[in-house]
Structures are given as C-alpha cells and as structure tokens.
Amino acid sequence: MSQAIIEWVSGPVVRARPEGAFVMREAVRVGEQGLLGEVIRIKESEIVIQVYEDTTGLRPGIQIEGSGQPLSVRLGPGILGGTFDGLLRPIADISVDGPWVKPGAIEHVAADFYFMPQVAEGDALTPGAIIGRVKPARGREQRILVPPGTSGVVEELVAEGEYRDDVPLCQLRNEDDKRHPVTMSHQWPVRRPRPVSARLPSDEPMLTGQRVIDCLFPVARGGKAAIPGGFGTGKTVLLETLAKWCNADVIVYVGCGERGNELAGLLEEFAELEDPRTGRLLLERTVLIANTSNMPVAAREASIYTGVTVAEYFRDQGYDVALMADSTSRWAEALREVSGRLGELPGEGGYPAYLSSRLADFYERAAKVRTLAGETGSVTLMGAVSPPSGDFSEPVTSHTRRYIRSFWALDTHRAHARFYPAIHPLHSYSTDAGRLARWWHAEGCTHWEELRTRFLTLLDEQARLERMARIIGKDAMPPRQRFILMCAELLNEGFLRQSAFSEIDRSASPARQAVMMRIIGEFIEQAERVVADGVLPEAIAQLPVFRRLMRMSEEIPEGQWEEFSELSDELDKSMVGLVTSNQQTGEA
Amino acid sequence: MFARLTAEGAANRVEGPLLFLRRTLDVGYNEAVEVEGSDGIVRLGRVATVDDDTIVIEVLDDTAGLALAGTRVRFFGEPLKFNVGYGILDRVFNGVGEVIDGGPPIAAEKSMSIDGLPMKPVAREAPKDFLETGVSAIDLMNSLVRGQKLPLFSGGGLPHDQIAMSIAANARLPSAEAQEFAIVFAGIGVPHESAEYFQREMERSGALERSVLFLNLASDSSAQRLLTPRYALTAAEYLAFHEGKHVLVILTDMTNYCEALREVSASRGEVPSRKGYPGYMYSDLATLFERAGRIKGMPGTLTQLPILTMPNDDIGHPIPDLSGYITEGQIVLDRDLHRRGIYPPVKVLPSLSRLMKDGIGEGMTHRDHPALAAQLYAAYARAQQARILASVVGEDGLTEVDRQFLEFGSHFESNIIAHAEPRPVEDSMAVGWEGLKHLPRNELHRLSDAQIEQHLGHHDQPAEE
Numbered sequence A: 001m002s003q004a005i006i007e008w009v010s011g012p013v014v015r016a017r018p019e020g021a022f023v024m025r026e027a028v029r030v031g032e033q034g035l036l037g038e039v040i041r042i043k044e045s046e047i048v049i050q051v052y053e054d055t056t057g058l059r060p061g062i063q064i065e066g067s068g069q070p071l072s073v074r075l076g077p078g079i080l081g082g083t084f085d086g087l088l089r090p091i092a093d094i095s096v097d098g099p100w101v102k103p104g105a106i107e108h109v110a111a112d113f114y115f116m117p118q119v120a121e122g123d124a125l126t127p128g129a130i131i132g133r134v135k136p137a138r139g140r141e142q143r144i145l146v147p148p149g150t151s152g153v154v155e156e157l158v159a160e161g162e163y164r165d166d167v168p169l170c171q172l173r174n175e176d177d178k179r180h181p182v183t184m185s186h187q188w189p190v191r192r193p194r195p196v197s198a199r200l201p202s203d204e205p206m207l208t209g210q211r212v213i214d215c216l217f218p219v220a221r222g223g224k225a226a227i228p229g230g231f232g233t234g235k236t237v238l239l240e241t242l243a244k245w246c247n248a249d250v251i252v253y254v255g256c257g258e259r260g261n262e263l264a265g266l267l268e269e270f271a272e273l274e275d276p277r278t279g280r281l282l283l284e285r286t287v288l289i290a291n292t293s294n295m296p297v298a299a300r301e302a303s304i305y306t307g308v309t310v311a312e313y314f315r316d317q318g319y320d321v322a323l324m325a326d327s328t329s330r331w332a333e334a335l336r337e338v339s340g341r342l343g344e345l346p347g348e349g350g351y352p353a354y355l356s357s358r359l360a361d362f363y364e365r366a367a368k369v370r371t372l373a374g375e376t377g378s379v380t381l382m383g384a385v386s387p388p389s390g391d392f393s394e395p396v397t398s399h400t401r402r403y404i405r406s407f408w409a410l411d412t413h414r415a416h417a418r419f420y421p422a423i424h425p426l427h428s429y430s431t432d433a434g435r436l437a438r439w440w441h442a443e444g445c446t447h448w449e450e451l452r453t454r455f456l457t458l459l460d461e462q463a464r465l466e467r468m469a470r471i472i473g474k475d476a477m478p479p480r481q482r483f484i485l486m487c488a489e490l491l492n493e494g495f496l497r498q499s500a501f502s503e504i505d506r507s508a509s510p511a512r513q514a515v516m517m518r519i520i521g522e523f524i525e526q527a528e529r530v531v532a533d534g535v536l537p538e539a540i541a542q543l544p545v546f547r548r549l550m551r552m553s554e555e556i557p558e559g560q561w562e563e564f565s566e567l568s569d570e571l572d573k574s575m576v577g578l579v580t581s582n583q584q585t586g587e588a
Numbered sequence B: 001m002f003a004r005l006t007a008e009g010a011a012n013r014v015e016g017p018l019l020f021l022r023r024t025l026d027v028g029y030n031e032a033v034e035v036e037g038s039d040g041i042v043r044l045g046r047v048a049t050v051d052d053d054t055i056v057i058e059v060l061d062d063t064a065g066l067a068l069a070g071t072r073v074r075f076f077g078e079p080l081k082f083n084v085g086y087g088i089l090d091r092v093f094n095g096v097g098e099v100i101d102g103g104p105p106i107a108a109e110k111s112m113s114i115d116g117l118p119m120k121p122v123a124r125e126a127p128k129d130f131l132e133t134g135v136s137a138i139d140l141m142n143s144l145v146r147g148q149k150l151p152l153f154s155g156g157g158l159p160h161d162q163i164a165m166s167i168a169a170n171a172r173l174p175s176a177e178a179q180e181f182a183i184v185f186a187g188i189g190v191p192h193e194s195a196e197y198f199q200r201e202m203e204r205s206g207a208l209e210r211s212v213l214f215l216n217l218a219s220d221s222s223a224q225r226l227l228t229p230r231y232a233l234t235a236a237e238y239l240a241f242h243e244g245k246h247v248l249v250i251l252t253d254m255t256n257y258c259e260a261l262r263e264v265s266a267s268r269g270e271v272p273s274r275k276g277y278p279g280y281m282y283s284d285l286a287t288l289f290e291r292a293g294r295i296k297g298m299p300g301t302l303t304q305l306p307i308l309t310m311p312n313d314d315i316g317h318p319i320p321d322l323s324g325y326i327t328e329g330q331i332v333l334d335r336d337l338h339r340r341g342i343y344p345p346v347k348v349l350p351s352l353s354r355l356m357k358d359g360i361g362e363g364m365t366h367r368d369h370p371a372l373a374a375q376l377y378a379a380y381a382r383a384q385q386a387r388i389l390a391s392v393v394g395e396d397g398l399t400e401v402d403r404q405f406l407e408f409g410s411h412f413e414s415n416i417i418a419h420a421e422p423r424p425v426e427d428s429m430a431v432g433w434e435g436l437k438h439l440p441r442n443e444l445h446r447l448s449d450a451q452i453e454q455h456l457g458h459h460d461q462p463a464e465e
Ligand SMILES: Nc1ncnc2c1ncn2[C@@H]1O[C@H](COP(=O)(O)OP(=O)(O)OP(=O)(O)O)[C@@H](O)[C@H]1O
Pocket: A229, A230, A231, A232, A233, A234, A235, A236, A237, A238, A258, A386, A420, A421, A422, A498, A499, A500, A501, B324, B325, B326, B352, B353, B354, B355
C-alpha cells in the first residue's frame, strides 16, 4: 500500500507528502494508533486527509498508510441492536475499556451466528441474491446477501449451523472461473448508494402514530422529511418518538453532533420498551450510530453516510427501514469546518458551495425499491435541521427544502406554550398526502381527505381571525367567527396535541386516529348547525362534552371503541339539548 | 512529563498571543509548553499548529515583554494537566489552576488532562434525580436534574450573580446524600468586584467549605480565559467520578469565554463564521457542556449551571443560540420583569428543562407535579396572549374568560415566580395549585377531573366566588 508523511496538522485536517499513489476518498490509517482518515484532496506533491479521531499529539513526520479502498463499513448480521460510532465501529461497553472514548484503531470482532442456507450447490446466483438466513440471539431474522457486484455458481456451500460472520459460507465461481467467497458480512463504501433493480412509486404511508403527521402531513414509505426548528422546539423528542412507534422493520438512528445524555436516555428506553407490532424490545430492531457533539467533528460528516448505507443494507434484505438523523445541521457544520481549514472559498453562511449537492446525495438515497433479489424494501429518511436562531431562510434549511417531500416545521411559540408536537400546521406541508388518501380509504377511513382539508382550512381561518381579534377584540366578533375559533381550539388541543410522554397517547393507531378525526368532524358539523340556529359558541364551550372532547386524547386509550361511541352519542344529545333549551328561551 | 525538550533562540515572530518558532524539535499538536522570556517571566502556552518548518505557540499569558532573542520554550510532550486531590475543596484557584488563597499547594492524587475525554454514550447513565435549587421558577416549572446542563440566559445588569450565589448556598439533595454535595464555581473574565463578591458570599453562606472556586479576572489574558472552564470541569470530574460526589458546576460568564474564543481565533487568522465567532464555536462549547453527566456504576454526578449574558438581550445571538443547541434547556431572565421588581426575574415561557420529566413525579417530587407544571405553562401562555390582545384593544375587548387569564398572569408572576427567600419544592407546588384556583375549572384542560378535585376542591364548586 502507498504511504505518506505528515507535513501539517490543523484540527481534523492533515496535509501529507505522498510516497506512492493515493486515490480520492481512500481510507487511510494515521500513525501508530492507526487513526482512521480519508483522502479528500490530491495534488502532485501533497494529499489532504480528514481524520475521524482526535488529532492531539499528531506531528509532522508521522506516517500514513493507504488502504487502497474507499472508506467502507462492514455490514453483517451483528449490526442490529448495536451502538456504533460514525464509522460503524462498535462502541464497547464500559466493562471493556472504561467510560471514555479513546482514539485509535478498533478491530472488528467476529461473532457466531446460526446460518440456514436457502440455496443449493450448483445454483447460479446474481448480485444481491439471498443465500440464506440467520437468526441472531437477539433481534429479527436477517438475510445473507451476495454482495452487489458479485455473482456466480454456488460451490462448497456449508451445512446449516453456527459460523463466524467472517468465514466463507460458500464460493461463487463466475464466468472467468474466478471464485469469490461469500461471508455473512461484507464491506461497502459508505458514499456509494447500494444498487437496486428498480425504484418504485410509493402509495403507502409510513405510519408514525402521531396524529399531526399521519393525518395532516404524512410521509410515504421511501419518502423523506425534514424537521426544522430552533433549540428546544422538539426535534429530538419527535425523532425519538418516531423511532419508537413508526411501523418500520428496522430503525437506524443517527445521533449526529448532539447530546450524550439524549442517547443514553434513548438506549435505556429502547432496552425496556416493546415494539407493539412484534412484542420484542425496540432495541432489537434498532441500529444506533452515535457521534455526540463532543466527539471528533469529522466523523460527524461520515456518520450520515454510514447511517444510510446501513439502512440500504437492511432495505436490500426486503425490509422497510426508517432512518432518523439528528441533526443534519451539525453534519453541515462539520463540512463547513473542514472546508474552512482547507482554506476553501466560503459560500452562503460560510458553508462550502457543495453543501447543496451533498444534501441531495443524502436525501436521494431515500426510496421504495425492488431489490436486486426481487423483493420490495424501502428507506425513509427523516432529518432534523437546527437553523441558527430558528431562522428557516438559512442555507441548510433552504437547501434541504428542495429535496424533501414532507416538511414538519416546528414553531417556537407553540413550544413555549408547551404545545407538543410543536409542528406548525400552516408552515408545514406534505407532497405525499395526495397519493396516500387511497390507503386511508382502503383502511375504512373514507373521509380522510375531506376531513384533512376541512382541518387545514379551519386552522388557516383561525390564524386570520386571530389577527383580526387583535384589532377589534374577540368580544366584537360575530358568533360565526367565534365558532371557528372554538373549533380550532378543539382541533389543536383535542387532536393535534399529543404528548410523547403520555402512556395512553404517545402513539395512536390509524383506527384511533380515524375515530378521533371523525368525532371532531362531527362536532364541527353539529356545532355549525346549532350556531346557525342562534346558539352562542360560548354555550357550546361550556358543555361538559366539550371538556371531554378536549381531553379525549389523554383519556380514551387504544381499543376503547365503545367509549368513543359513547362520547359521540353524548355529543349528539348535548347538541340537541342546546337547541331545545335555546328554542325555549327564544319562545319564552 | 520530565523529559522536557527546550527550544532556545528559535522564535522568529510574535503576534498577539501567538509565538512562531522555527521547527527544531519534534513536538505535537495541542501539547503544553512554558515560554520564558528574557524578562524572566514564565508563561503557559500550547501548540496551536505545527508544520514542517514552523511551530505556532498560543501563549496563555500576556505576551508583552517577550522578545525574539532570549525566549526559551519548554515542551511538556503532553497536553495541559491539572493536579487534583481531595484537598481541593474549600480552596481558591486562579483561571489556570494555581492556588491563590495564600494556602499551600494541594496534595496531588491525580494529574488529569484539562481537556478530558468524551464520555462514551453507552457508558452514560441517563440523568434522573431531582436537585432542589430553592427557586420556584426552576424547581416547579423547569426542574434541574443531576447530570444535566442547564444554563441561565441573562443580560447585563440582571441579577444572575445573586441567583447563582443563592443557588450555591441553598441547593439541596435529599438529606441522606447531603454530605456528598459539592460545588465548583468558576468566574470567567469577571471584574474584580464580582470576584470579591463571589468569594465573600461563599464564605458568608458557608458554601465555600463544600466548594472549589476558580477566578479568572477580566484583566487576565484572553487565551487564559479559554482554560478556566476546563480547569474547573477537570476539578469537577475528579470530585464526581473519583470521589463520588454530586457536583454542581457554576460557570459565569460564558459570554466572556466566547468573546475570548473569537479574539484568539481572529488572531490566528481563521475564517470567521456568524458575527465573527469561529465556525467551531458550537463544537468547542460542546466539549465543555458535554462534560456534564453520570457514568454507569459510579455514584457521582456532574451537573452544570453555566451563566451567560445575552448581548443586547438577543436570544438569537450566536452565543445563547449555540449554547441552547447544546444544553438541556435554559432558564431565561427578563429585563421587563426585573424592572417590575420581580425577583428572580425568570421568564418562564422561553425557559425549559428538557430533563425535567425524568426528575419529577411519583417518588421524586409529587405524582401530579408534571400535570401541574404543564397546566401552569398552558395557562400562563394563554395569559400572555390575553395581555397582547388587551394591550391593543383594551381589557374591555376581552372575553370574560380571557380577563380571568389576564389576572392569573399577574398573580403567577408576583406570587409564584417571585419570592425572596429560598422555597422548598413542596411549597412551590402548593403556591402553584393555589394560583390555579383563580381560573375556571373547565378551562384547565391539562388536568384530569381527579387532579382538579384533589388539589382545587370539588369540581362543581364555581371558581369565581
Ligand atoms: N412531543 C412531545 N411531547 C412532550 N414533550 C415534548 C415533545 N416534544 C418536545 N417536548 C419537550 O420539549 C423539550 C425539548 O425538545 P427537544 O429536546 O426534542 O428539542 P430539540 O428541538 O431537539 O432541541 P435542540 O435543537 O436543542 O436539540 C423536551 O425535553 C420535552 O420536554
């Protein structure tokens, strides 16, 4: 392999004099500790390396070893349920080497898995084909794939049994008579999207259990969503809630430049909570990639790509995968920092000019696909964005907007009033909503689209009327307008508000969402009628049933359908009662 | 540590805090040095960059008096370290870990790198236990949890020093653990009077006995300012993770720290980011704030309460903005409340404690504490809306209910937020429930019927007597 000698060190950036040829994006090892780095620029007599670990103590004269390979990660059955750094190196338990992150090479530790072959000797296999399954002690069944780019006829297939993840399970002999061993795990360069046989249109929602998302601003499987919001508006809680309750098979959670305590909390919770769909621990379907804000900056840049690569690997096994990245702004800042140290010309906000295309590289890896093995799988991407002082016109937010389909804008005012999720209904949108209506229809929620539009219009009117109230006062508004404000209050408080920490309400099934949507729809319809008949909106708001509606999300749990229908009956009765008493007072 | 290399006569340029040497020795990035000028003064420094032929030293003291000739540089061969030991409590240090209380140096049990090492996420234990500060706006509305980092966002002239001192004196753990409580207090770039005030106050309240005090004065060099929180946090890590104590670190004023960061970055000729602060300010602050936490299987905890003054009271300024993105919430002080005589002048709506839910509730404070806080928040937010409305259309334009909220708003500020003496959390909760009695029951959507009945009296009772 080629070598180079360090000439200059500044933070994570190292310049070196090459002896031998290096290629762009080649992975390298630096110094005796074997710090991992990547070649990011090549000149005739100099290469520039981005080092993914703490560079304290590096000095001119130290040697760098090339690897001849692009920066790659090892994908295999051992990943699921694990915690890794930004380069997919396992973060060892405290019992192994203490509580602190130490720089230096970490060797891949091979583990044993029980392999069940699904092919026979003599079968001709194409790239991406499934050769068998493994059932790890923890976690779901996984499929063993022929790495993309490899094909041939199966020879020397092992029998069912325990094998290490780095020993050959079979050999593939290709047309040129070359033999390729296939092991349980294989290397894949993180910056190269894994190939698929076709990208498919998506008309199925990825259900999140969050009403404001599923009902107003849904995301499709294979879709992409951004969550911009100032500090403390609820990005992390929302991403974690989605990681817990969304109906994906595998979750890849990338903690990119954020807080250690949050990841510790997430690990603790995931090790206790069960996935309601499988009854297994949430941790077992999760891969956690942790690069906290105090860990080396450059590894943040890689962690996003590492995350998507892992997501694609599970997608290729035919699974629906959801990836959450918190926060893409920290990733962009890592780009900016390295670019600054290279002396590149800064663009908008100091970010390098290629920010936009890097964002595209990431979000374009979201898709629902037909895999090489002929199955369907999907990768749905959701990224938090942390705009400086909450200003959405800054470069990372505005470029992200160009590539995503669902935009969940978090609002500081809502968050200050502790109204969560603080998704602002007028600043958010979903371009997937139109094509997901059919799915809700098939689920029996035939009015989904109609109610959705009704709700959005109502919220829009509310904003307009509130502006007006500021001029003329609420008391001076006609009953019809006060009625709209009342309905909007119910919609917000009783439907859109959903605490991530309420056991009853942290996640709502599509059925429960549909029932609640319908009841609110009924309320609006009936209230509109009685207000037209001369009943004052304030009289409606005084009804006990109004308070019950306001609190239904926190008080009526999943599956209690009779309670919902009782509530609906009570609503009918109360409204009739109001009209009658109103007529009586009118006649009297 | 002892095989120190020395370079003499290698200096070829001095510029601000930076000293440039011809590279005659094999030294590494970020290693510590001592620079001795021909004036005989020894200054601390560290290696800022190295390339084939130049070493750039960042001198941590004043470079006035340094000449090219006769300047000797001693290389330690390792990053800056702080010698710590149990005797560190009840002592006063300057900003770079030198004893300044006239006492003997402390007996070193450990020599720890001041930069620390990042805690592995898997080694962290999620913070859980309540830490009482005696301030209702914190304990009741934005509870502090051991292992959390919760800053005070203040402004020039607001009483943050007073609040900090009161918390240092009154912060409490449940009595069984009271022994294990310690405070590390770092004044960063503070004026002389403040430094004296801190020292005097801590002696007066007796807090000093369980504290370590670091004082970096406004007149000390900027480069030194960058080290003060690092020395303080190293002392705190020692106390928390070697002595098993529950440590509360108070850092004031982090704005001075950030200004120093900007100054040093500019003198290095780095490309500035927002408002001239370096692009790495987020990461740099994170290396400090992320040192809060707990470690699995270890008894101690490290809690941080940094204080910063928002330039022009602007919460969107890069200093509070980047801090807010790192810390686990913020307590915001407000000039308006201060003017109206509300002490402590905490503006609760933009304040937040993200770990609150893990430190309160059943078995910790009270089962209904979370609901109470949520209801107070919702009600106060509504009161603020009513206030805005009233300021335009007058109180007469409000509905009856809005008028009640308006009244609640004032009550909330002057009776719940404001209090002169430290308040135990039980009392804070009691005044909170009391405050809600001013509102109609059916407007309390964040409380269940049972909670209303238990804490506010029977449901059918009319609220308005
Ligand atoms: N859906 C929710 N339900 C209940 N509480 C929530 C919800 N979302 C946010 N919160 C509250 O808001 C706090 C802040 O949320 P969070 O930590 O997610 O903010 P953030 O946007 O990630 O901030 P930062 O950018 O600083 O990381 C949480 O600690 C929690 O108390």
